[in-house]
Amino acid sequence: MRVGVLTGGGDCPGLNAVIRAIVRKGVQSYGYGFTGFRDGWRGPLEGYSMPLDVPSVRGILPRGGTILGSSRTNPLTLDGGVRRIRENLAKDEIDALIAIGGEDTLGVASRLWGEYGIRCVGVPKTIDNDLSATDYTFGFDTAVNIATEAIDRLHTTAESHMRVLVVEVMGRHAGWIALHSGLAGGANVILIPEQRFDTAQVCAWVESRFQVRYAPIVVVAEGAVPRDGELVLKDGSRDAFGHVRLSGVGEWLAKEIERRTGKEARTTVLGHIQRGGTPSAFDRWLATRFGLHAVDAVRDGDWGTMVALRGTDIVRVPLDTATAKLKTVSPAEYAEAEVLFG
Amino acid sequence: MRVGVLTGGGDCPGLNAVIRAIVRKGVQSYGYGFTGFRDGWRGPLEGYSMPLDVPSVRGILPRGGTILGSSRTNPLTLDGGVRRIRENLAKDEIDALIAIGGEDTLGVASRLWGEYGIRCVGVPKTIDNDLSATDYTFGFDTAVNIATEAIDRLHTTAESHMRVLVVEVMGRHAGWIALHSGLAGGANVILIPEQRFDTAQVCAWVESRFQVRYAPIVVVAEGAVPRDGELVLKDGSRDAFGHVRLSGVGEWLAKEIERRTGKEARTTVLGHIQRGGTPSAFDRWLATRFGLHAVDAVRDGDWGTMVALRGTDIVRVPLDTATAKLKTVSPAEYAEAEVLFG
Amino acid sequence: MRVGVLTGGGDCPGLNAVIRAIVRKGVQSYGYGFTGFRDGWRGPLEGYSMPLDVPSVRGILPRGGTILGSSRTNPLTLDGGVRRIRENLAKDEIDALIAIGGEDTLGVASRLWGEYGIRCVGVPKTIDNDLSATDYTFGFDTAVNIATEAIDRLHTTAESHMRVLVVEVMGRHAGWIALHSGLAGGANVILIPEQRFDTAQVCAWVESRFQVRYAPIVVVAEGAVPRDGELVLKDGSRDAFGHVRLSGVGEWLAKEIERRTGKEARTTVLGHIQRGGTPSAFDRWLATRFGLHAVDAVRDGDWGTMVALRGTDIVRVPLDTATAKLKTVSPAEYAEAEVLFG
Amino acid sequence: MRVGVLTGGGDCPGLNAVIRAIVRKGVQSYGYGFTGFRDGWRGPLEGYSMPLDVPSVRGILPRGGTILGSSRTNPLTLDGGVRRIRENLAKDEIDALIAIGGEDTLGVASRLWGEYGIRCVGVPKTIDNDLSATDYTFGFDTAVNIATEAIDRLHTTAESHMRVLVVEVMGRHAGWIALHSGLAGGANVILIPEQRFDTAQVCAWVESRFQVRYAPIVVVAEGAVPRDGELVLKDGSRDAFGHVRLSGVGEWLAKEIERRTGKEARTTVLGHIQRGGTPSAFDRWLATRFGLHAVDAVRDGDWGTMVALRGTDIVRVPLDTATAKLKTVSPAEYAEAEVLFG
Structure with a gap:
């Protein structure tokens, strides 16, 4: 059995x-051979690959990033994409694929198996932790730790x-990083994409903090939107009201707070440092277990599934349902945190 | 309502x-008053307390340790212990207690409610993560991160x-810290109390690592025991065979490996640094949620229960069953990791 | 003797x-009393103070920020400023002041002693490390460590x-943080305020990095300026050419690199996280020694001096010359680093 | 010119x-070729080498350890050692050697040049920072940071x-790590090899700490020795009084404190985690500069010298005098810290 990984x-x-665990277990327990496809789906599409054996995965466990490279290439939107993948797999005698990625990457894997019979197994990856089929995805805990450490410093x-x-943190559609790092960092306000925020209420929390002679930290997810309807667009395009916005929500909010409360306000946009570097212990443990179980799914011929965490168990779920629904912060979860605001 | 916390x-x-979340929510949502009892059960036993209000919990979220102090005092083993607790609670007009602790501390809470009708709610605490009623306890993730960082350095x-x-890590009866930090740190051998180890097999793994020209890291829980029946006693007392052992299992094992393989071996005992200092983001988040939900249990009059994590939800479980069973590493979980040894 | 600290x-x-060391040594070795003035020079100006004794400095060694608060108030620019300071010192029977601050704060101390006979001793503070009288100032090492860790993550x-x-780091007039963190983080290009940069040369280094199939990290000090004369203004005001610039130099440079090389480029602005949080071991050691020696300068009546680091010794230098000259990166020091670019 | 590095x-x-900087600058600025000798002096002695070019040093800057391996082999104590080195250098056409190491390694380099005319340049390395010719050596700052973080956690x-x-830290003959980490971590007692300690005085400091209701941290260098003349031997051999000691000074001291004060005491031996892992920013900067300047010394034909830090400058000093004198903590430096004890 030869397995491609991307x-x-x-x-x-x-x-x-994940890559290391797949290769170590696949080789030692089942005698599989592996091919590393480079740059996501571009790899099997263009036959762009690298050897993947036990020596090539030594020392990579603590390293961020991916030795295989990544891309957002979607073969299903390209003419002859599926055919070219099939040819490249045949040429290298690849029997199955393990695709590690988010909604888009796994969506391709789901259709390649479901519609074209190309044998795929998935490993979920989203730093935003917004997949409903799994309790946690790796990378999230690292991002939350980095954001929390930054909040500690800013206090x-x-x-x-x-x-x-x-502090503007990652999270376009889901506020998990904001919620967890805000709670862990003792933020005085946490704003998430799931609930449009009321700037006047934010200012009230800010002022109540100054009343006890402390200074407030406001954690805001990049996708959070003010309730009064103004859209905040990073790219300078016009919003629904015809205004040009030149900054992210963090910078916009700091200016609004300054204007309304008269207090000095500053913004920090954490950006890419949240997604790089060495993974936390939890993420290494979860990623390693995902890899070990993905190889078992291949051995079992359990195509069209992905691995997922439920409590402390790794389970398998169908790829098509797994990526169907975004996991967002519920009003109850947000209300639980809100008690600590101000 | 006035609530004592210990x-x-x-x-x-x-x-x-935990303490901060209890006080913040109790005061703001329910208007409770709080009394901090010092040094565990010694506090209510001797009427040794401190005021606990919102200002007194400011800034403590990122700090390790406990502002209330701790002890292993067990009032149930002392003459008139329950009576004295009852008197001290009455004197300060305390309506209920929130006890934060492990098996012993919560066992007292369970009996105080079950046998004597003293209203108690529990919050589980064990750095070893060995309570069967909850997926995780706070402190564990921090310990695993510290041990993993140490393993990274030792490579x-x-x-x-x-x-x-x-590397000798904590874990007298359960190998969770060894298992998680060993997996996360890429250890070449992980030894846990749940499975007596075969020193010859350990040496085989060690030698297979040298054969690929790398040097091995062996992670051993302090409670791990060799299969051949020699007990390893730290205190210099005699083991079952009448031998005096002067060191922990880590030091013993390093000497055995040297003796058997001829390779130089060194031991590092991580000790207390695993349990101190600022909590990881995960532990702060979990501890905060435990505190918020413990106050809700008080409000609901749900005496004799403790809070627990199931997946991503906080639930309540009866105190008496919660502490009944030690959660240990199962043979299947250990076998999963063993694939990566050597 | 009663000493004011700000x-x-x-x-x-x-x-x-610094504050802790001053108080601990002053009380224990010399029996001094201390008064903490709040918010920099605003404190003695307005008689805004707090008690400062051994218990009040317990536990503050590892904490960032300042328990005394800070401000940029300059009493010399205010009517009757010196008179009000003199009155407030007399009222509280303060015999001398220890001022901890940068060029501006110490410049006031220098003139208060030199022109008005108010007894002052200084402790230098600049996170940018740009004082010529001392080898290092505390805070700098912490900032460099934080920036280096961020660069590690971004790789x-x-x-x-x-x-x-x-990566845009602090440094308006001096490139020390950029130079040290860039060297430590293995940046492929480092740009500093002291030398206007040639964007074409930056792009050449960027491309040479891609040629060996690695991706480049460019570290740029916030005060760095392109050689072709375009000013980069954060506040949206017009530059010398009448153009509005909407971003800092980091964002500007990323766009230029994209435009010229066709490679994707992203910016991270580290901002305030560089100056907050727990100090590095070096900074705690240096700050503690500065504090211990500042109290000795008070005991010796060595007014108008500040403490400074020379090699591994703490020395005293006159305040007026100490703050006269900015220490910037010399062409030779920059050339030394340039060898590693690309 | 071909240069060997060990x-x-x-x-x-x-x-x-250091290795990376030597190779990057040597290749790019001077067109040198490099040979990496493995395992210290064993490399040139046995002709055990590896290629060393720009690709082989990519990515190693943030990694602890040494890609060349190390040993304590001393060729001068072996029959024909110098002859074999000369032959192996001739065979590979090596014109000069850069030796990176401590007193022993550099002592060999010094004699190879001084007595045998083999062209050598040195880079000093001692994690204990005990070389008198240089203000700091790389590795020391990392060790101090690790020890300080451990002390933070133990508080x-x-x-x-x-x-x-x-807390027992490294330092057999010099107390620099103890002194710096103790000051940075706010230890209540610091004990160093340079001054025999008085256990009664240690207990007095310990008790004074408990009197203000805090708990003490005692930092002790592994080479510290009690004043009353009892030697503390780790290896179980007999001391001058014929007693067998089974533990290091840390464990011995904890037991003595318990015995004399009646307070519970615990020991943590930091051991190897102090010398492994990623270097601090300061150490990466210093090591990089040492490497850059060592190559310049080769270009200048400045044989028999080593690079050293003086203030913020890198200078060259003769190898023979450089390693002659151990830099230890002076009584004045210790007294400066002692003010903060208790």
């Missing part, structure tokens, strides 16, 4: 740990200057 | 986060000198 | 360590996506 | 950074249980 979408701490600056500090 | 047993990163020393490095 | 200017990891993202990553 | 003695974070455990915690 990683797609944005990079995420733990990808290398002392806020206090020393009695300033508002707004 | 922390018992060994210290654990996240205790302060480079092992390689540079082509030495065996044995 | 901290001025931007916050900096290590300020609390893996750069590689995985074959993107250029531009 | 690393000798104990491993130390920053060795790889919370000490407080929670009102226990004495004894």
Whole structure:
């Protein structure tokens, strides 16, 4: 049995740990051979590959990024995409594929198996932790730790200057990173994409914090949107009201807070440092287990499934349902945190 | 309503986060008053307490240890212990207690409610993660991160000198810290209390690592025991065979490996640094949620229960069953990891 | 003897360590009393103070920020400023002041002693490390460590996506943070305020990095300026050419690199996380020694001096010359690093 | 010009950074070729080498250990050692050697040049920072940071249980790691090899700490010795008084403190984690500069010298005098710290 492995979408701490576990177990327990496809679906599409054996995965467990490279190439939108994949798999005598990626990457895997019979198994990857089929995805814990450490650091600056500090974290559609790092970092306000925020309420929390002579930290997910309807667009395009917005929501909010409360406010946009570097212990453990179980799914011929975490168990779920629904922060979960605001 | 709070047993990163969440939510949502009892059950036993309000819990979220102090005092083994607790609660007009602790501390809470009608709610705490009623306890993730970082550091020393490095981590009865940090740190052998180890097999793994010109890391839980029946006693007392052992299992194993393989071997005993200092983001999040839900259990009059994590939900379980069974590493879980040894 | 202590200017990891050392040694070795003035020079100006004794400095050594607060108030620019300071010192029977701060704060101390006979001793503080009188200032090492860790994290993202990553670090007038973190992080290009950069040369280095199939990291100090004369203004005001610039140099540079090389480029602006949080060991050691020696300068009546690091010794230098000259990166020091670019 | 590079003695974070800088600058600025000799002086002695070019040093900057391996082999104590080195250098057409190491490794380099005319340049390496010719050596700052972080973690455990915690750090002959990490970590007692300690005085400091209701941390260098003349021997051999000691000084001291004060005391021996893993930013910067300047010394034909840090400058000093004198903590430096004890 020869198995192709690929990683797609944005990079995420733990990808290398998955690759290593797949190869170590596949070779030692089942005698499989492996081919590494480069740059996501571009690899099997263009026959762009690299050897993948036990020596080539030594030392990669603690390293961020992916030795296979990544891309957002979608073969299903290209003429003859499926045919070219099939040819390249045949040429290298690849029997099955393990695709590690998010909604898009796994969506391709799901259709390649479901519609074209190409044998695929999936490993879910989303740093935003927004897949409903799994309790956690790897990379999320690392991102939350990095954001929390940043919030820890900002507290002392806020206090020393009695300033508002707004921290913009990742999360376009789901507020998990904001919610977890905000709770862990003792933020005084947490704003998420799932609930449009009321700027006046944010300012009230900010002022209540100053009343006890502390300075507030506001954590805001990049996808959070103010309730009054103004869209905040990073790219300078016009919003629904015809205004040009030149900054992200963090910078916009800091200015609004300054304008409304008269307190100095500053923004920090954490950006890419949230998704790079060495994975946390939890993410390495989860990624390693995902890899071990993905190889078992191949051995069992359990095509069209992906591995997932439920409690402390790794289970398998159908790829098509697994990626169907975004897991977002529920009103109850947000309300639980809101008690600690101000 | 006035609620007493106490922390018992060994210290654990996240205790302060629990206390803070209890007080913040209790005061703001329900208007409760709080009394902090000092040094575990010694506090209500001797009427040794401190005020506990919102200002007194400011800034404690990221700090390790417990502002309430801790002890292993067991009031049920003392003459008139229950009577004295009852008197001290009455004197301070305490309506209920939240006890944060491990098996022993919660066992007292369980009996105080079950046998004496003293209203108690529990929050589980064990750095070893060995309670069967909850997926995780806070403190564990921090300990695993610290041990993993130590293993990361030791890899480079092992390689540079082509030495065996044995790392002894916490875990007297359960191997969770060894298993998780060993997997996350890429250890070449992981030894746990649940399965007596075969020193010859350990040496075989060690030698197979040298054959690919890398140097091995062996992670061993302090409670791990060799299969051939020799007991390893730290305190210098005699084992079943009448031998005096002067070292922990880590040091013993390093000497055995040296003797049998001829390779240099060194031991590092991580000790107390695993349980101190600032909690990881996961532990702060879990501890905070435990605290928030413990106050809800008080409000609901759900006496004799403790909070627990199931998947991503916080649930309540009866105190008496919750602490009844130790959660240990199953043979299947160990076998999953064993694939990566050598 | 009663001594007033104040901290001025931007916050900096290590300020609390200085305060603690001053108080611990002053009380224990010399029997001094201390008064903490709040918010820099605003404190003695408005008689805004707090008690400062041994218990009040317990536990602050590892904490960022300053328990005394800070401000940029300059009493010399205010009517009757010096008179009000003199009155407030007399009222509280303060015999001398220890001012901890940068160029501005120490410049005031220098003139208060030199022109008005108010007894002052200084402790230098600049996170940018740009004071010529001392080898290092505390806070700098912490900032460099944080920036280096961020660069480490960004490397893996750069590689995985074959993107250029531009990291903007602190440094308006001096490139020390960029130079040290760039060298330590293995950046492929380092740009500093002291030398206008040639965007074409930057692009050449970027492309040479891609030629060996790695992705480049460009570290740029916030005060770096392109050679072709375009000013980069954060605040949206017009530059010398009448253009509006909407971003910092980091964002500007990423866009230029994209435009010229056709490679994807992203920016990360580290901002305030560089100056907050717990100080590195070096900064705690240096800050503690500065504090211990500042108290000795008070005991010796060595007014108008500040402490400074020379090699491994703490020396005293006159305040007026100490703050006269900015320490910037010399062409030779930059050339030394340039060898590693590309 | 072909240059051989070797690393000798104990491993130390920053060795790889030196190697990388040597190769990058040597190749790019001077067109040199390099040969990596393996395992210290064993490499040129046995002709055991590996290729060393720009691709082979990519990515090693942040990694601890040494890609060249290390040993304590001393060719001058072996029959024909110098002759064999000369032959192996001739065979590979090596014109000069850069030796990176401590007293022993550099002592060999010094004699090879001085007595045998073999062209050598040195880079000093000692994690203990005990070379008098240089202000700092790389590796030391990393070790101090690791020890300080451990002390930070132990504070919370000490407080929670009102226990004495004894931390044993590296330092057989010099107390620099103990002194710096003790000051940075806010230790209540620091004991170094340079000054025999008085156990009664240690207990007095310990008790004074408990009197203000805090728990003490005692940092002790592994080479510290009690004043009353009892030797503490790790290996179980007999001391001058004929007693067998079964533990290091840390464990001995904890027991003595328990016995004399009646307070619980625990020991943590940091051991190898102090010398492994990724170097701090300072150490990467210093190691890189050492490497760059060592290549310049080769270009200048400045044989028999080593690079050294003086203030912020890299200078060259004769190898023979450089390693002649151990740099130890002076009584004045220790007294400066002692003010903060208790």
